[in-house]
Amino acid sequence: MNKIVTSSLLVLSLVFFNSCKEGNASEKVKKENIITAKKRDVEISKGSAEIEFDITEYDFGTVNEGEIVEAKFMVTNSGKTDLVISNVQPSCGCTVPVWPRTPIKPGDSAEVLANFNTAGKPNRQAKTLTLITNTARGREVLKLKGSVTPRVYTDEEIRKRIKPLKKN
Template structure:
């Protein structure tokens, strides 16, 4: 009986060893690998295209097919409101001219803080044409020399354009240093 048990054990062991020798990679043919590679290539291409579209959407700018870009020329790059009082709301206008070869589109305009609000044109600016960008500055709560920037996101080759406003803001009457009282 011991011989039968040992024989059964040896046969079981041999069967398990030969079963483990079954190479899983032998079941995958070269045709299967080619199909997998081509599907993987398509998936990578789709993924890359999707990423490019997402990037273009995020930037809102793409290289023009014809290679022609608009180009911005400002009538000034800085405006100084001079001396104003805290609480004054002042406004100026920057004239933008498109000296490039394609329509200029201003996609976004942001001031460096909430006190500076640009109002760009909504329509494209044709080559050779000009349009105003109004900028308002609210000096409420501000004193001293102020310098704020405006950043435009555009379809120019650079993608962004900047200009600045500045002012010397005096404290509102009654807000300055209190007078010294004599006893």
């Protein structure tokens, strides 16, 4: 049994070390293939949708905690094919995006909205929306920023929130 294990380990070691002698995989890539791929990518991107924004960062200034901030971003398709926004991913669950679910034709515009609920989010805030699109980049990022003034609780509200201790 000992000889079988030793023989197996020896064979595996030889296979492993021989496979490492073949050199770096990046050295095997032909430079012509890289150039061809770059040319192909340029040609593909020429026909793809292109996206432009009126603004990419919305500063909502200073608001009170508990308010809902609505940010509007105008999106324009400056490309040659329909622009499709397949998804919008907010950086936080406190931000709810609304975006056009139908393709935006070349030259047309549409709104992307973001509703940011400031409840429980005091002080400086910075949120992002990542748009998943059919542009050459594939992803576009919009930003919201501002300051949320913390809510001040009255004595009565504090008393209501404090639970009495249970007696054993």
